Structure formats: structure tokens, C-alpha cells
Amino acid sequence: MTSVTSGTDTNGKRDTMSGNENDSIYRLDSVTKVYGSGATAVTALEGVDLGIASGELVAIVGSSGSGKSTLLQLLGGLDRPSAGRLALGGLELGRAGDADLAAIRLRTIGFVFQQFNLIPTLTAGENVEVAAAPLGFDGATLRDRAAAMLDRVGLAGRAGHLPSELSGGEQQRVAIARALVNEPEVLLADEPTGNLDSATGEQILGLLRELWRESGMTIVLVTHDPAIAADSPRVIRLADGRIAGEDREPLAGVG
Numbered sequence: 001m002t003s004v005t006s007g008t009d010t011n012g013k014r015d016t017m018s019g020n021e022n023d024s025i026y027r028l029d030s031v032t033k034v035y036g037s038g039a040t041a042v043t044a045l046e047g048v049d050l051g052i053a054s055g056e057l058v059a060i061v062g063s064s065g066s067g068k069s070t071l072l073q074l075l076g077g078l079d080r081p082s083a084g085r086l087a088l089g090g091l092e093l094g095r096a097g098d099a100d101l102a103a104i105r106l107r108t109i110g111f112v113f114q115q116f117n118l119i120p121t122l123t124a125g126e127n128v129e130v131a132a133a134p135l136g137f138d139g140a141t142l143r144d145r146a147a148a149m150l151d152r153v154g155l156a157g158r159a160g161h162l163p164s165e166l167s168g169g170e171q172q173r174v175a176i177a178r179a180l181v182n183e184p185e186v187l188l189a190d191e192p193t194g195n196l197d198s199a200t201g202e203q204i205l206g207l208l209r210e211l212w213r214e215s216g217m218t219i220v221l222v223t224h225d226p227a228i229a230a231d232s233p234r235v236i237r238l239a240d241g242r243i244a245g246e247d248r249e250p251l252a253g254v255g
């Protein structure tokens with residue numbers, strides 16, 4: 001699972017751009033992000049070096065303002081570094097054009113946000129279909145794909161409901177279905193349990209772990225919840241825009 005789709009293929013196929021299983025899917029070298037300029041400039045990330053292997057589940061933790069969301073936006077091609085190199089598979093995102101970044105966001109990356117970000121006037125099924133529609137499926141195929149994903153996240157039979165008719169946990173499940181409907185290689189989740197009570201948050205985390213285990217996708221999860229972090233195989237701590245430390249789960253059977 002180390003292929004990264006190139007931005008030029010419009011037929012829904014995946015181009016393999018990198019080789020063996022142990023490859024980094026992400027490689028960051030001295031990544032810096034500065035918002036604004038002059039006296040009001042804010043350095044959100046500074047000199048971040050990081051490799052993420054294909055198939056890893058990584059939690060990013062740190063206090064508010066430490067740069068977690070900025071890092072996730074860079075990983076997702078929503079923004080570009082101000083300095084340094086950030087490669088996804090073989091593609092240097094800092095130098096990629098807008099069309100390539102849009103293609104990466106469409107095919108290679110799924111996003112889940114704290115606020116769910118569903119379109120309130122569309123049903124759950126339509127919210128998922130919207131994410132797959134740019135790939136050019138006909139209406140029946142779109143509906144089938146959306147229904148299958150909603151089924152997978154435990155929302156079979158709810159495709160016709162509006163977000164306002166769903167609980168917070170159910171809305172986040174719709175958002176997860178939307179993020180995964182194009183079978184991305186990377187799922188980026190920014191505080192996905194931040195708007196949920198702790199029991200519901202646990203269920204959402206459990207669902208993400210299950211999807212991670214069965215799919216082989218890479219997940220990068222931003223959280224300020226220490227319990228979530230403690231449960232993650234790899235935890236990266238950010239402070240003031242820098243990597244302040246890292247914990248890895250001991251190998252299975254050890255400790």
C-alpha cells in the first residue's frame with residue numbers, strides 16, 4: 001500500500017510511484033510555515049523533520065496553537081510550506097501545482113474534521129456522493145458506492161437522513177464515509193472526537209482503528225485527548241511549532 005496516485009490520471013486508476021512496503025509515504029525536511037508577513041507574521045511550524053511510513057497510525061498531540069492543524073493542512077495539500085520539503089510518495093507538495101494538489105486531495109487523501117463539515121441541505125447519502133462525483137461515476141454507481149460506505153461505518157438505512165436528523169456521532173460517521181468513499185491511501189483527521197461526548201468519541205476512534213487495520217491506509221490523527229494518544233502506536237508531540245518528542249508503542253509481545 002505505498003502507491004500514491006499521480007495528479008494526471010483521470011480514469012480512477014492508481015499510478016504506483018514508489019516501491020516497497022517500508023517506504024515513507026510522507027517525508028518532511030525542515031518544514032516551516034509562516035502565516036502573514038512583517039510585524040504580524042506568525043510562525044506556525046518551524047523546522048519540522050518527520051517521516052511517516054505507509055500504513056502507520058500516527059497521533060499528533062500538543063496544546064492549542066502548537067501547529068497541529070497547520071501540519072495536517074500541509075500533509076493534506078490544503079496549503080504549502082513556506083520553507084523546507086514535504087513529499088507525499090514521490091511528489092513534492094510544496095512545488096506541486098494547484099491541479100496536482102486538487103487531484104491528490106480528491107484521490108489520495110481523505111479528511112475528517114472536528115465540525116463534521118457536512119452540507120446541511122444534502123442527505124447523508126448525498127454528502128458521501130458529492131465526494132465521489134468528480135470521479136465521473138453514473139448516478140446509480142454513485143448511490144451504490146455511497147450506500148456501501150455508509151453501511152461500512154454503521155449507518156445502513158440512514159442514507160436518506162439530513163445531518164440535522166442525525167446525532168453528532170452519526171454525523172461524524174457520515175463524514176468518515178465521505179472521506180473514505182474514494183479509497184484514499186491517507187486519512188487525515190483533525191480532532192475527530194472534539195465535538196463528541198467521550199463514549200461516542202471512543203466509538204468513532206474504534207471505527208477509525210478498525211478501518212485502519214482492515215485497509216492498510218495511513219492515518220494521521222490530531223488530538224488533544226491524552227487517552228486517544230495513549231492508545232496510538234506512534235505519538236508525535238508538537239510544541240510551539242516544533243516536534244518536542246515522540247513515543248512509540250513497544251513491539252508486540254515486548255513490555
Ligand SMILES: Nc1ncnc2c1ncn2[C@@H]1O[C@H](COP(=O)(O)OP(=O)(O)O)[C@@H](O)[C@H]1O
Nearest residue numbers: 035042043044063064065066067068069070071
Ligand atoms: N490562517 C492563519 N493565519 C494566521 N495565523 C494562523 C492561521 N492559522 C493558524 N495560525 C496560527 O498558527 C499557530 C498554529 O495554529 P494551528 O496550526 O491552528 O494550531 P493547533 O491546531 O495546534 O491549535 C497559532 O498561533 C495560530 O494562531
Ligand SMILES: [Mg+2]
Nearest residue numbers: 068069070190
Ligand atoms: Mg487545530
